[in-house]
Amino acid sequence: MAEAISDGCPDCAGQLLELCDELLARASDFPDPGEFIGLVAARLTAIGLPILRLAAGGELLHPTVEGMGWRWRPSTGVEALMMERRESWDVEEWIKSPIRHLIETGGQSIQLPTDDDRLAAQFPILAELRQEGVTEYLLFTERVRGALRITVDNDVWVSFAHGGRFRIDQATAKGLGRIASILVLIIQANAALVTVRTLLSVYLGDDAAQKVLDGNVLRGRADPISAVIWYSDLADFTKITDEKPPKGVLALLNDYAATISDELARHGGNVLKFTGDGILAVFQQDDGAARALAAVDDTRRVVAQLNERRAQRGAPTTSVYVALHHGELLYGNFGSTTRMDFTVLGQAVNQVARIAALSRSLDQPVILSEAFALAAPAERHRLVSLGRYALRGVTRPQNLFTLDPTA
CATH class of the missing domain: 3.30.450.80 (Transcription factor LuxR-like, autoinducer-binding domain)
Incomplete structure (x- = not known):
């Protein structure tokens, strides 16, 4: 009972x-x-x-x-x-x-x-x-x-x-x-x-977020750093935005941004900013150059896999251009008293953007600066010269490199 x-x-x-x-x-x-x-x-x-x-x-x-x-x-x-x-x-x-x-x-x-x-x-x-x-x-x-x-x-x-x-x-x-x-x-x-x-x-990235939580919230407070700088953007993005509806463009941006950002994070890259279809990131480790090149290899591989998945469902596909540079930067708070950004500033940021802009005219998916090549002596066997080029806003021509597909 x-x-x-x-x-x-x-x-x-x-x-x-x-x-x-x-x-x-x-x-x-x-x-x-x-x-x-x-x-x-x-x-x-x-x-x-x-x-x-x-x-x-x-x-x-x-x-x-x-x-x-x-x-x-x-x-x-x-x-x-x-x-x-x-x-x-x-x-x-x-x-x-x-x-x-x-x-x-x-x-x-x-x-x-x-x-x-x-x-x-x-x-x-x-x-x-x-x-x-x-x-x-x-x-x-x-x-x-x-x-x-x-x-x-x-x-x-x-x-x-x-x-x-x-x-x-x-x-x-x-x-x-x-x-x-x-x-x-x-x-x-x-x-x-x-x-x-x-x-x-x-919104800031793990590294910048931790610095803010540690108390770095003063406008104009920035630390000098030496880093490998990554800048990437998508091929034919302007054409895609002209031909596709906004929701389709947004879905494309999300797919590629997530794929590229995940690879950068996996290799120790710190994503600082999305600029439309562009991504700015830095590698601050001693082996940052090797990490950045490994990220390039794996990013191109996973983007190719993403393209296969998108093509199967009839979605537009694209490829990624990558520029790598090495230089001195200021890393910290910049902006007004009511709206600040935690990012990097310096001539090296401008230079990597100028290098990335040459990707289309040189028809090269990956372009590396002379400063990057000097910072990556162990990877020098993988690099092949593209010659010297004048960069807008830079006083002297720069030796540029790409990856040797046979290396």
Whole structure:
């Protein structure tokens, strides 16, 4: 015979208030939400709430991730969850989710027994939880407003699933709601930090973003560096923009920018700027010249693979021109008091752009400067001279090189 379900958790309400005080004392430290959720689960179990699953999450302002979350179980501990950004969330798991139900109805909490077949049909997660021994599921959602809001509809949710032979009474549910509000604060604070770091990295690049986070935010503050400079752009891009609709051009730019940028990052290149179809990057390592040449080889290979995929679906294709140079640069903040850019400046930047402009007239996909050749003695056997050329704005003609296809 099934064990009877009683009402209430003995003495839980008072102990939950004490737990809220403990959690609030630690909230100002903004610890990792996963650690915090593990602490909450352990404390709830200790006071007589046999928690079998505690989960929480919220939305992120991120180009590829819709939201982040954490799920604790006794057998696995805390698991971090990442929800990839999708064009639509019409999958059944989300459509029949209690979280979606609360968000769309404007509710703030829901308390669901898992042994109700009617409710399990409406919310399939209840059947899953029942198989894990859960008897009751409590969910709290909160729409963050004011200064802590990150996205337009900034919803954060917290759920508790317990396996006790009792129903949560009103006082205990209120206490769990207060704990949920504390977790919302922790999650939102963490989301704000993740958002800041992510957006700085996405818009500035990892290296520049870290320098900004380390305190380099003063206008005109720049450090001298010696680096290999990469400048690349796409062949026939003007023609493509004339012949294709804007959405098709944008899709093309995204495809090639992602492919080239990924290869640069894989070889240690730091992408600083996108200029239409152009990409400016630097290699600051001691072996930067070798890394840059390896990036050229692999970029041409992956662009060829991209062209095959795009051609199969009837999309326009192109190729990439690359210029490599070596020189002294200033790396830091430039701009106005209200709008700054973290990038590189110097004559070497102008020169690499002038070299790249010769790619079409010389019909060479890769052109290397004399300064780059001097900085790459170990790679000299791969280079073949193109002769001396006058560069606009540069006082003396430059020896230029390309890659010897037979080397």
